[in-house]
Amino acid sequence: MPMRFMSLCAGVCTAVAAATAPAAQPPPAAASAPPQPPSAAAPAQSARVLVQVRFGVEGPGMPAPARLQIPAMRLDIDTDEHGERALPGVPKGKVRLRIFVAGADPCTVDFVAAGDKATTVKVFVPKRGRGDKCNRLTD
Numbered sequence: 001m002p003m004r005f006m007s008l009c010a011g012v013c014t015a016v017a018a019a020t021a022p023a024a025q026p027p028p029a030a031a032s033a034p035p036q037p038p039s040a041a042a043p044a045q046s047a048r049v050l051v052q053v054r055f056g057v058e059g060p061g062m063p064a065p066a067r068l069q070i071p072a073m074r075l076d077i078d079t080d081e082h083g084e085r086a087l088p089g090v091p092k093g094k095v096r097l098r099i100f101v102a103g104a105d106p107c108t109v110d111f112v113a114a115g116d117k118a119t120t121v122k123v124f125v126p127k128r129g130r131g132d133k134c135n136r137l138t139d
Helices: 002-020
Strands: 046-056 067-070 075-078 084-091 093-100 107-113 119-126
Touching: 046 093, 046 107, 067 084, 075 084, 084 093, 093 119, 107 119
Parallel strands: 046 119
Antiparallel strands: 046 084, 067 075, 067 093, 093 107
């Protein structure tokens, strides 16, 4: 009888072993590259820029609300009623700013945005018919 028991055990043990064995894994798919982390290069540097717009016939003029555009950035934004606006994400370097004020011709001013400090751009916009170049004001 011991033989029979062994024979029975051998069949059961084989069946149990087959049932508990890990399932065969499908062959690995073609190795794909792991996702790449964001670029390790330095992020684009931007500058803090504050624009102050004044309008009039001459001199420092009066604060005036305006529409500001930076075509290279596709930025189109309004100032507040005092003609002031902080511009978001302006890249460091030379920037061309278009300014539109009611009663004036559109005008352009170029400035350099510095990334290490805030850049304040004070602009006088002449009344209509006095040219398309804005005048930068100094403190």
